[in-house]
Amino acid sequence: MLKVDNITVEYDGVPVLENFSLDLSTGQVVCLVGESGSGKTTVIRAILGLLPEGGTVSKGDILFEGKSLLHSEASYVESLRGRDITMIFQDSGAMIDPISTIGSQFIEYIRAHDRSLSKRQAYQRAAQMLTQMRLPDADNVMHSYPFQLSGGMRQRVGIAMAMTFEPKLLLADEPTSALDVTTQAQIVRQMMDLHIYHQTSIIIVTHNLGVAAYMSDLSDRILVMKKGRVVESGNREEILHHPKDPYTKELLAAIPTMEGEVYVDQ
Amino acid sequence: MSINEREIILEARNVTKVFRTSKGRPLLANDSVNLTVRRGETLGIAGESGCGKSTFIRMATMLDPPTSGQILFRGQDVSGLRGEKLRAARRHVQMVFQDPGEAFSPRMKVKNIICEPLRNFGLISRSQVRKKAEELLAMVELPPEYAERYARDMSGGQRQRVGIARALALEPELLVCDEVTSALDVSVQKRIVDLLLKLQREKNITMIFICHDIALVRAFAHRTAIMYLGNVVEIVPGRQLGISPCHPYTEALRNALFDLDMDFSKPIEAIESEAPSPLDVPPGCPFSGRCGHCSDRCRTEKPALRDIAPGHQVACHLFD
Numbered sequence: 001m002l003k004v005d006n007i008t009v010e011y012d013g014v015p016v017l018e019n020f021s022l023d024l025s026t027g028q029v030v031c032l033v034g035e036s037g038s039g040k041t042t043v044i045r046a047i048l049g050l051l052p053e054g055g056t057v058s059k060g061d062i063l064f065e066g067k068s069l070l071h072s073e074a075s076y077v078e079s080l081r082g083r084d085i086t087m088i089f090q091d092s093g094a095m096i097d098p099i100s101t102i103g104s105q106f107i108e109y110i111r112a113h114d115r116s117l118s119k120r121q122a123y124q125r126a127a128q129m130l131t132q133m134r135l136p137d138a139d140n141v142m143h144s145y146p147f148q149l150s151g152g153m154r155q156r157v158g159i160a161m162a163m164t165f166e167p168k169l170l171l172a173d174e175p176t177s178a179l180d181v182t183t184q185a186q187i188v189r190q191m192m193d194l195h196i197y198h199q200t201s202i203i204i205v206t207h208n209l210g211v212a213a214y215m216s217d218l219s220d221r222i223l224v225m226k227k228g229r230v231v232e233s234g235n236r237e238e239i240l241h242h243p244k245d246p247y248t249k250e251l252l253a254a255i256p257t258m259e260g261e262v263y264v265d266q
Numbered sequence: 267m268s269i270n271e272r273e274i275i276l277e278a279r280n281v282t283k284v285f286r287t288s289k290g291r292p293l294l295a296n297d298s299v300n301l302t303v304r305r306g307e308t309l310g311i312a313g314e315s316g317c318g319k320s321t322f323i324r325m326a327t328m329l330d331p332p333t334s335g336q337i338l339f340r341g342q343d344v345s346g347l348r349g350e351k352l353r354a355a356r357r358h359v360q361m362v363f364q365d366p367g368e369a370f371s372p373r374m375k376v377k378n379i380i381c382e383p384l385r386n387f388g389l390i391s392r393s394q395v396r397k398k399a400e401e402l403l404a405m406v407e408l409p410p411e412y413a414e415r416y417a418r419d420m421s422g423g424q425r426q427r428v429g430i431a432r433a434l435a436l437e438p439e440l441l442v443c444d445e446v447t448s449a450l451d452v453s454v455q456k457r458i459v460d461l462l463l464k465l466q467r468e469k470n471i472t473m474i475f476i477c478h479d480i481a482l483v484r485a486f487a488h489r490t491a492i493m494y495l496g497n498v499v500e501i502v503p504g505r506q507l508g509i510s511p512c513h514p515y516t517e518a519l520r521n522a523l524f525d526l527d528m529d530f531s532k533p534i535e536a537i538e539s540e541a542p543s544p545l546d547v548p549p550g551c552p553f554s555g556r557c558g559h560c561s562d563r564c565r566t567e568k569p570a571l572r573d574i575a576p577g578h579q580v581a582c583h584l585f586d
Binding site: 035134136150151152153180181182183184185186188189192207208210211213214236240250251252253254255256257258259261262263264 | 308314315422451452453454455456459460463466478479480481482484485486487488504505508518519520521522523524525526527528530533534535536537538539540
């Protein structure tokens with residue numbers, strides 16, 4: 001469904017992502033794991049065509065359902081964005097206008113992508129999505145301003161919006177890293193429910209190997225990235241239990257676990 | 267000497283902090299917190315946002331006075347200190363912050379950042395700054411030439427080392443680390459943790475380590491206090507953290523963890539609902555509204571911390 005074919009991304013001539021390839025089939029999950037500066041966010045920005053100023057894909061191609069996203073007319077890519085390909089950010093609060101209500105933005109979003117819906121229909125659709133994300137009292141959320149919601153609630157709103165049109169591909173950039181652990185667990189679980197229900201393919205960027213391992217099944221892939229390159233890729237089992245690259249091993253050794261080594265004499 | 271026989275460095279006795287909102291409603295940020303830290307020990311404090319851990323350390327570091335209760339530093343009540351006495355007492359408690367990039371002036375060189383506390387207390391002269399900075403940089407394993415750099419030119423891990431050097435410059439009795447690793451990449455986090463452990467071994471440093479990652483706290487702290495809605499709900503010896511029996515909230519934290527050793531074939535157990543606002547702390551047990559074991563008693567009668575095993579205290583009616 002999505003094929004990223006050996007792309008290199010440069011910022012003002014400096015490569016930040018080199019010879020990156022990825023194949024994603026329908027319903028599959030790919031996790032990009034790595035530390036800051038590894039290029040993982042660049043991958044999903046390149047797919048969406050949202051590289052910041054100065055950034056270009058200097059080599060390779062990105063194909064969505066067989067058609068190039070890089071060499072097609074802008075209107076084609078725009079028609080996919082927000083409908084077939086959607087995105088969740090680390091803080092959905094940052095993408096929501098602080099001075100309009102959740103409801104007015106959600107309705108605007110829905111009607112921008114489906115002109116056939118009336119405001120009332122769009123409202124109902126939005127409220128239904130919020131309920132699916134288990135937000136209590138959807139009407140209340142619709143009438144709230146972003147600052148009146150907790151970070152976890154805002155993130156649920158972001159996911160509800162991103163899932164409204166049952167996208168074929170969901171790009172998620174550290175969607176739970178700013179959240180508390182119990183909220184993170186709820187949201188990851190709900191994302192996976194929607195993924196299974198709608199057969200949505202997901203590319204998730206995370207620095208949390210535990211989240212990556214949970215979200216990827218044995219038929220899915222985890223890509224470990226470092227400094228713009230993929231150092232290792234494999235399924236959950238291969239990455240966690242049979243890592244080959246020294247960097248993957250270093251990452252695994254650095255993560256404390258509940259049954260692992262304790263560092264002090266107790 | 268076992269930790270329990272060592273000198274108590276810091277003791278919080280029934281420490282309560284109430285803030286007032288702009289509309290005058292009371293916000294109970296800390297509700298009768300009792301904690302002790304002994305020499306050479308690391309006390310971990312874990313809990314989610316809004317649990318009151320930052321409020322507590324602001325009082326432990328003498329930045330804010332408690333509304334009621336006492337903070338004892340080596341046996342002396344410091345909660346009412348003012349002026350020069352307060353300033354002198356603060357010298358013994360130093361802090362490392364989550365984001366050292368935010369904590370440092372962008373216009374100061376590293377040597378001045380590190381030696382500022384020493385200069386404030388008149389302990390070194392200006393001409394001694396460079397040499398002292400180099401010594402402290404060596405302690406945190408940074409090269410001496412970093413003394414002349416600016417913090418903005420350093421990586422997150424390097425800046426955190428500078429933060430540690432600055433905090434230890436005054437040789438404090440207590441080092442408070444507030445989420446010092448959470449902004450860092452995991453490999454860098456491990457190196458900072460290793461550095462703190464080494465310094466603790468060498469200098470017998472006493473630490474309070476605030477951290478939301480319970481797996482890291484379990485590995486790093488000798489004892490951990492779990493906080494929820496302004497209350498300490500459990501105090502547990504290091505490695506027993508999250509191992510049953512424990513407080514239902516601790517169990518929820520443990521279950522919500524994406525641990526590399528977890529069973530990935532099972533759905534993660536997440537408690538639904540969000541923590542209530544600290545403006546609306548329920549009567550009875552603070553966790554009652556979200557707890558799977560909640561009974562009528564929990565809704566009316568607040569459980570006190572009680573011993574369930576040596577060094578292990580839980581505030582929950584299930585353990586009566």
